[in-house]
Amino acid sequence: MFLTFDDGPIPGVTPWVLDTLKSNNAKATFFCIGDNIRKHPELFKRIVAEGHAIGNHTFHHISGWKTSNEKYLNDFKRCKEEIENHSSSTYLFRPPYGKCTSAQAKAILKDNQHIIMWDVLSKDYSGNISKEQCFDRVQSQAKPGSIIVFHDSLKAEGNMKYALEKTLKTFKEYNFKSIKL
Template structure:
């Protein structure tokens, strides 16, 4: 799967401090986020879990998936979760020209606007975005949301138990935590998410959306 940080390195946060890696607070608030949906069956399952626990989260949606699953996207919106842009088709900024990358984001943003979503939250797929791409987006008013804790649910070489451990051993007040409502992540997600929520509640964390 290549190298990735489970707990984002402090030096990386300092080096790219113009991005949002966590949201410091004194209230034991944390921020659950889900990338790559909406995905039939998987996103519905996630929404059911969140509803059971009365939790709001932030969904970084792919434009083509919104287009293909309008009723599922409507449910995310109606259940008052926050929504962000994750490009139209999961584009890697490091492998795409700035013009094409920004256009891909713009297409997704147009779909969000048609659905009455005014959010300017953006998460780059794979966390890969160039400085010039980021600078232009920030001038347009976007907030670039990264993460403090990566569950790595997408990594099919790790066990569901390891996925859970990635979260509960690294979370802290203010953590932005990433899961994926995707088919590839589903086995790890379905094991880890409910158990992670139960653990975090036991630790007296509260769950907030990113604004």
């Protein structure tokens, strides 16, 4: 199974995720927002130093469906540059909200990037579901090879913490990996 986290790095939340993954001997992929990398470079460096994969999640977390191709691709490139400013590189990209136009996707693929989506969305960010419902979504949908989405954000923190711990315990027999290409 592949654990992924979108929207970080965020103080307080991302360190907790990293500590929890470490204590469970699990790896993950972090799709980072460029502006959060800029604001919290020490957290970004910790993600990389601890052997997790990283991916581009645009600089400002913008929706491709609501943004011109030029603006969206510039935001994508700005995040890529921010990642590279910290002695890292990535070939992984996840569009915020899972939304980009076909023209945007073609340009990103042409830039030698791999667009990584998911098959299990925890919905940890939703104020309309409980932490138990968040975990139930993961438990009922996950299977070997699944790509599970959590968020290392303040909005998702409560649901994510509960669901991540339960996910790691419930699926302990699976090897949680980071996505590496």
